[in-house]
Amino acid sequence: MESTNVKLPKQTHEIFSVMARGNFISSNGTKDGMNRLYDVINNPENFDNLQAYFNVIKYNIERGNNFFYFAKIDEANSLIEKKLETFEKYIDIIDLFASMDNKITIGSRFRPSEIAEECNANVRLKQKLQKIPLYRSETLSNKVREICDLMTRDSFLDREDEQSETYKVLDAYSYLMDIVNAIAVYEETGNTDGSTGGIIYN
Numbered sequence: 584m585e586s587t588n589v590k591l592p593k594q595t596h597e598i599f600s601v602m603a604r605g606n607f608i609s610s611n612g613t614k615d616g617m618n619r620l621y622d623v624i625n626n627p628e629n630f631d632n633l634q635a636y637f638n639v640i641k642y643n644i645e646r647g648n649n650f651f652y653f654a655k656i657d658e659a660n661s662l663i664e665k666k667l668e669t670f671e672k673y674i675d676i677i678d679l680f681a682s683m684d685n686k687i688t689i690g691s692r693f694r695p696s697e698i699a700e701e702c703n704a705n706v707r708l709k710q711k712l713q714k715i716p717l718y719r720s721e722t723l724s725n726k727v728r729e730i731c732d733l734m735t736r737d738s739f740l741d742r743e744d745e746q747s748e749t750y751k752v753l754d755a756y757s758y759l760m761d762i763v764n765a766i767a768v769y770e771e772t773g774n775t776d777g778s779t780g781g782i783i784y785n
Contacts, residue, residue: 589632594623598633602653603642606738607755610649611690614741624651649754670762672716676730677763679711691752692743695727702727 592598598620601608610621623629624644634644641656680687683701687693702708702723712726720726731750734740739759741751 589635590628591632591636592623592626592629594620595633595636598624599637601738602644602651605653607647607650607652607753607758609738609754611751612738612741612753613743613751617741621649621651647755647758650758652755652758667766670759671766673759674763674766675711675715676734677760679708679715682708682711687752689752689754689756692749694748694750695731696724696748698727699723 598608601615601617601620608617608620608624610618610625612618612621624633630644637644637653638656642653643656645652645654679698679702683698685691685693687698698712699722702712709723712723715726715730720729728748731740731742735742735750739753739756741753743749743751
């Protein structure tokens with residue numbers, strides 16, 4: 584990608600590489616300089632120039648609460664429905680996190696072992712963890728680790744410390760909660776006509 588008629592920040596290619604993969608850029612992300620990229624986009628002049636530049640290739644920069652992401656312009660309904668199915672796997676994860684004694688929310692720091700220990704001591708939480716459908720680990724600790732790996736890959740968590748396995752919840756987590764809530768509402772309405780009920784998904 585090359586600059587044409589607008590003055591683009593030098594991080595333009597890096598920003599594109601992150602968000603074109605479907606990832607988020609959060610203000611409290613520290614891995615790979617995410618907070619620095621957030622500040623670049625958040626600059627009003629940069630934002631306008633980047634928006635105009637990416638619009639040419641059918642991407643729109645969307646602003647959330649302290650995070651940015653790409654949305655495709657004129658995205659096909661079939662792709663929207665596929666993304667809905669992708670986020671559906673998070674419903675049980677969000678439910679588990681919200682049910683912990685120390686609820687996991689934006690800015691929280693935790694270790695997988697802490698979640699596993701609480702689940703092991705609480706039958707209700709253990710059942711919630713065990714019913715999460717995508718994981719077949721033999722131990723609770725490994726199951727939580729796999730969940731954390733998934734959420735890190737999707738840019739909702741940062742692994743701050745490799746040795747202690749400490750994770751931090753990023754600002755983009757609020758987007759995930761909004762989508763999961765929207766899916767729940769969507770399913771409760773029982774739409775049968777194949778429409779997405781006007782909900783727009785990243």
